[in-house]
Amino acid sequence: MERSKVMMVVVVAAVAFALVVMVPQADATRYIVGVNMGWTTNVNYTIWAQGKHFYNGDWLFFVYDRNQMNVLEVNKTDYESCNSDHPLHNWTTGAGRDVVPLNVTRHYYFISGKGFCYGGMKLAVLVENPPPPPTSSPLNEKSGSPSSIYRGRIVLPAVVAIGALWDAFVRVW
Numbered sequence: 001m002e003r004s005k006v007m008m009v010v011v012v013a014a015v016a017f018a019l020v021v022m023v024p025q026a027d028a029t030r031y032i033v034g035v036n037m038g039w040t041t042n043v044n045y046t047i048w049a050q051g052k053h054f055y056n057g058d059w060l061f062f063v064y065d066r067n068q069m070n071v072l073e074v075n076k077t078d079y080e081s082c083n084s085d086h087p088l089h090n091w092t093t094g095a096g097r098d099v100v101p102l103n104v105t106r107h108y109y110f111i112s113g114k115g116f117c118y119g120g121m122k123l124a125v126l127v128e129n130p131p132p133p134p135t136s137s138p139l140n141e142k143s144g145s146p147s148s149i150y151r152g153r154i155v156l157p158a159v160v161a162i163g164a165l166w167d168a169f170v171r172v173w
Helices: 002-021 047-051 076-081 144-171
Strands: 030-032 059-065 097-102 108-110 122-128
Touching: 002 047, 047 122, 059 108, 059 122, 076 122, 097 108
Parallel strands: 030 059
Antiparallel strands: 059 097, 108 122
């Protein structure tokens, strides 16, 4: 029984420590290609992609009629000519719900074979590295002291973690 109490305190301490040192990071974006129209004919995917920034780590989610269409990754020449004879990758899983990871910084070219590319089912995206995080501006006299800046980043989470540990100790003993 005593061992389980110690183990619980260790787990609570580990969780509290993790909360204190956690650094927020940008999440990848999952784009539903064509949004409510999905991957279908008579949609201008060039216009759909305009203004979007595709970053390394993002995902494209293709939703389409699985009985008729597919998702093929091709080179630029085959994209421009709607040639589906030699795809670089066939992302079609058969469910009509295909997810493509954009995990390399480069141009990606997608088409649907079976003649649907000629009806507009083609998408080209440029995948870039994410922009660097914003840098902090130097402190000036009006912006506050370094201690006031760090108070919210270190002291407050530490106080919460210590409070959680204290609560765990009180409950166990």
